[in-house]
Amino acid sequence: MKDPQAHxxxxxxxxxxEFLRNIALVAGAASLAGAANAAALPTExxxxxxxxxxxSFGPDEAAFVEALVDVMCPADGLTPRGVECGLAxxxxxxxxxxxxxxxxxxxxxxxxxxxxEDGFQRPLTxxxxxxxxxxxxxxxCRRRHGRPFAAxxxxxxxxxxxxxxxxxxxxxxxxxxEWFNELVYPLxxxxxxxDPIYGGNRGKVFxxxxxxxxxxxxxxxxxVRYRGKPFxxxxxxxxxxxxx
Amino acid sequence: MTxxxxxxxxxxxxxxxxxxxxxxxxxxxxxxxxxERGGDVMGTAAARIPTQRDELRWDVRxxxxxxxxxxxxxxRRSRDELSRPMxxxxxxxxxxxxxxxxxxxxxxxxxxxxxNTKLRSRLVERYGRKAIPDDMPxxxxxxxxxxxxxxxDLFEKLFGISGRAGNLNGRIQPGGNPFEAPxxxxxxxxxxxxxxxxxxxxxxxxxxxxxHPFPSPAANSPGAYTNPDGMRLGACQYCGHCDRFICEANAxxxxxxxxxxWLEHQPGFKLQQGAxxxxxxxxxxxxxxxxxxxxxxLTGVEHLQPADAVVLAGFTLTNAKLLLSGGxxxxxxxxxxxxxxxxxxxxxANSGMDLFFPGRWLNPFLSAGSTGTIIDEFNDDNFDHxxxxxxxxxxxxxxxxxxxxxKSRRLPPGTPRWGSxxxxxxxxxxxHACSMxxxxxxxxxxxxxxxxxxxxxxxxxxxxxxxxxxFRENERQLSAYCTGQARKIADAMGASVVGPAxxxxxxxxxxxxxxxxxxxxxxxxxxxxTSVVSPRLQHWDAxxxxxxxxxxxxxxxxxxxTGPVAALALRLGDDLARYVRNPGRLS
Numbered sequence: 001m002k003d004p005q006a007h008x009x010x011x012x013x014x015x016x017x018e019f020l021r022n023i024a025l026v027a028g029a030a031s032l033a034g035a036a037n038a039a040a041l042p043t044e045x046x047x048x049x050x051x052x053x054x055x056s057f058g059p060d061e062a063a064f065v066e067a068l069v070d071v072m073c074p075a076d077g078l079t080p081r082g083v084e085c086g087l088a089x090x091x092x093x094x095x096x097x098x099x100x101x102x103x104x105x106x107x108x109x110x111x112x113x114x115x116x117e118d119g120f121q122r123p124l125t126x127x128x129x130x131x132x133x134x135x136x137x138x139x140x141c142r143r144r145h146g147r148p149f150a151a152x153x154x155x156x157x158x159x160x161x162x163x164x165x166x167x168x169x170x171x172x173x174x175x176x177x178e179w180f181n182e183l184v185y186p187l188x189x190x191x192x193x194x195d196p197i198y199g200g201n202r203g204k205v206f207x208x209x210x211x212x213x214x215x216x217x218x219x220x221x222x223x224v225r226y227r228g229k230p231f232x233x234x235x236x237x238x239x240x241x242x243x244x
Numbered sequence: 245m246t247x248x249x250x251x252x253x254x255x256x257x258x259x260x261x262x263x264x265x266x267x268x269x270x271x272x273x274x275x276x277x278x279x280e281r282g283g284d285v286m287g288t289a290a291a292r293i294p295t296q297r298d299e300l301r302w303d304v305r306x307x308x309x310x311x312x313x314x315x316x317x318x319x320r321r322s323r324d325e326l327s328r329p330m331x332x333x334x335x336x337x338x339x340x341x342x343x344x345x346x347x348x349x350x351x352x353x354x355x356x357x358x359x360n361t362k363l364r365s366r367l368v369e370r371y372g373r374k375a376i377p378d379d380m381p382x383x384x385x386x387x388x389x390x391x392x393x394x395x396x397d398l399f400e401k402l403f404g405i406s407g408r409a410g411n412l413n414g415r416i417q418p419g420g421n422p423f424e425a426p427x428x429x430x431x432x433x434x435x436x437x438x439x440x441x442x443x444x445x446x447x448x449x450x451x452x453x454x455x456h457p458f459p460s461p462a463a464n465s466p467g468a469y470t471n472p473d474g475m476r477l478g479a480c481q482y483c484g485h486c487d488r489f490i491c492e493a494n495a496x497x498x499x500x501x502x503x504x505x506w507l508e509h510q511p512g513f514k515l516q517q518g519a520x521x522x523x524x525x526x527x528x529x530x531x532x533x534x535x536x537x538x539x540x541x542l543t544g545v546e547h548l549q550p551a552d553a554v555v556l557a558g559f560t561l562t563n564a565k566l567l568l569s570g571g572x573x574x575x576x577x578x579x580x581x582x583x584x585x586x587x588x589x590x591x592x593a594n595s596g597m598d599l600f601f602p603g604r605w606l607n608p609f610l611s612a613g614s615t616g617t618i619i620d621e622f623n624d625d626n627f628d629h630x631x632x633x634x635x636x637x638x639x640x641x642x643x644x645x646x647x648x649x650x651k652s653r654r655l656p657p658g659t660p661r662w663g664s665x666x667x668x669x670x671x672x673x674x675x676h677a678c679s680m681x682x683x684x685x686x687x688x689x690x691x692x693x694x695x696x697x698x699x700x701x702x703x704x705x706x707x708x709x710x711x712x713x714x715f716r717e718n719e720r721q722l723s724a725y726c727t728g729q730a731r732k733i734a735d736a737m738g739a740s741v742v743g744p745a746x747x748x749x750x751x752x753x754x755x756x757x758x759x760x761x762x763x764x765x766x767x768x769x770x771x772x773x774t775s776v777v778s779p780r781l782q783h784w785d786a787x788x789x790x791x792x793x794x795x796x797x798x799x800x801x802x803x804x805x806t807g808p809v810a811a812l813a814l815r816l817g818d819d820l821a822r823y824v825r826n827p828g829r830l831s
Binding site for chain 2: 071074078102103108110112115198207214218219224226229234240
């Protein structure tokens with residue numbers, strides 16, 4: 001196996017865009033068959049900017065999720081704001097794709113609401129549950145602030161996330177806690193730290209923040225050489241695209 | 245229905261146990277058909293750079309595991325609860341495909357402590373009959389460690405296991421596990437490199453506690469290795485993508501690397517992929533099975549494979565399912581304690597805590613599946629339980645097996661869950677934290693058992709296995725005790741922060757991965773009133789039916805189960821070669 005550090009720098013090519021376009025085609029077909037608000041199939045984006053067509057979100061849902069990831073990941077010395085890191089795009093792609101459509105989810109009845117420790121027991125796909133939660137969360141924001149989540153200022157929005165994480169308001173206790181902690185939050189974390197090929201973690205910015213070297217192929221010598229020492233490869237993480 | 249020509253031995257499932265049984269049969273030229281529902285994962289994107297290193301796909305979305313939409317399990321915590329299906333598989337993860345879960349394991353390859361197969365006798369002798377609670381149906385397995393030792397030895401050679409002997413022919417070896425069962429040979433390969441976190445643990449437990457740390461026995465190959473069958477492994481690259489992943493470097497001892505490629509060149513061996521086994525053809529009057537029914541997943545057509553002898557070697561729960569649905573053997577009844585199929589279902593009482601070392605570079609991404617540094621002072625019955633109020637225990641250790649960023653980041657308690665301070669904490673601690681774990685035993689409880697769910701079915705129209713399980717008083721007590729011992733060590737390691745040391749407790753949480761080491765349901769024993777299979781793994785009610793895998797364990801220990809699964813499977817292979825030449829009840 002060659003030393004991954006010896007690989008040439010990734011060509012400023014289209015493999016990431018092509019990947020996103022390909023999953024868009026697959027996911028788009030699923031959306032057309034299922035969700036009512038499936039976006040039109042995307043076209044090849046112009047120039048070097050990454051694609052931003054949403055495949056699952058309608059405009060209000062997009063506004064919600066973009067506000068969400070910008071509150072959870074504000075621009076600071078560590079990363080740009082969430083939308084610029086691709087976090088909303090990641091969530092959209094996951095919901096439009098196999099995960100959101102219920103892959104690997106047992107969906108036979110009878111349906112029996114359970115306790116939290118029984119895990120997900122709703123007859124919804126993750127995409128449907130995510131969107132039901134957006135509607136409930138916006139409703140909670142309107143009751144408290146008179147505006148939907150996307151229209152709140154940063155402090156208000158941050159506080160509402162704390163309310164959701166604690167189990168929601170008294171009116172919607174069962175839905176919002178599970179929605180935020182079991183679906184929204186894990187997708188947020190995945191959007192930050194998954195390989196950039198899925199649309200989030202743009203420019204490997206979260207891997208650089210951690211010092212995670214990405215996908216080294218060979219650490220047999222590094223294991224001893226860098227035991228207890230800073231690992232130089234952590235400054236220049238390698239993603240799947242860098243190996244393609 | 246398509247009826248195949250008769251074969252000598254048909255094996256249900258194509259994983260580790262099946263591969264080892266088939267290997268012994270092939271050496272004796274016994275014709276064997278292995279029926280595996282999945283396909284071959286070697287050579288796919290799962291086994292190639294760069295797609296192998298995809299944490300989201302293979303780890304978070306468990307891309308190599310059994311598809312819950314096709315088959316899952318239901319759970320209830322007591323008989324008076326309604327069951328719920330595990331709609332996602334999280335707590336434990338059955339594999340699928342040629343080689344099964346043995347392809348994507350971390351590789352901890354333990355020999356269990358020698359008294360484990362005679363645990364009831366050992367505990368009665370040491371603490372008296374009253375020390376075993378009435379609701380704990382512990383029993384001896386009917387096999388001795390001495391009988392298994394040659395098979396442990398063979399498995400270690402076949403899989404190139406690395407480690408450091410702690411007990412060579414009864415002589416305790418420095419640097420090894422002093423509680424280890426006596427072994428005739430050193431490990432085939434020396435230990436893996438120790439991680440930085442492992443060095444801190446090792447130094448602390450030796451100097452401050454006088455314990456005896458040792459490197460985890462591992463199926464991650466430290467160097468190039470050729471096994472007795474001429475099959476080769478490369479050197480582990482410490483890539484941190486082991487458990488839940490296929491090793492693209494061919495450096496992990498797995499059935500797909502070492503067993504099936506060898507088997508396919510043996511005359512008389514046949515591997516049938518895409519074969520979803522649905523039933524055994526059972527003749528209860530004759531006390532025999534005639535063969536195995538399966539659905540060919542390519543066509544949906546039902547097939548029958550007639551055989552002289554049949555081995556159940558599926559996942560733990562699959563073995564129980566096929567016996568329960570086929571009415572083979574008496575179903576266990578928790579009310580009367582009578583019956584056998586489904587009894588002694590056990591999990592493990594695992595727990596842990598996070599440790600934070602500012603300024604120390606622990607680099608969790610430099611790790612193999614089994615780069616662990618362990619002590620066995622508090623495992624099973626290695627310590628005196630007098631007055632403790634529980635039986636069993638667990639190993640305590642620092643296993644660094646991954647720095648994968650979605651799931652292997654550790655944050656000090658009190659860190660916000662999002663925002664700039666959350667990001668800063670990730671940046672501050674990622675390379676400077678580790679976890680310490682307890683792998684706790686789980687002894688049987690009268691109310692922990694398997695049966696068939698009356699309400700839920702799989703994609704083939706068959707009932708799902710229903711698990712009735714919770715962590716009962718004994719496991720809660722042992723987890724509290726062992727987690728407390730681990731916490732004392734953690735506090736002495738020089739960490740600036742130690743995360744909460746939370747023992748395993750009830751209610752059982754299906755959302756949390758707690759290891760895939762589930763055992764029992766078709767247990768072995770010398771008494772047909774309390775076991776499904778004999779000490780030779782021969783079904784008491786069907787002379788030509790045998791069972792391999794952790795489903796035959798009468799209890800679960802504080803060590804990973806693969807070692808005894810392998811030793812029992814190799815021994816069964818030798819027994820079967822005898823059986824097919826001279827059928828009858830094996831003694």
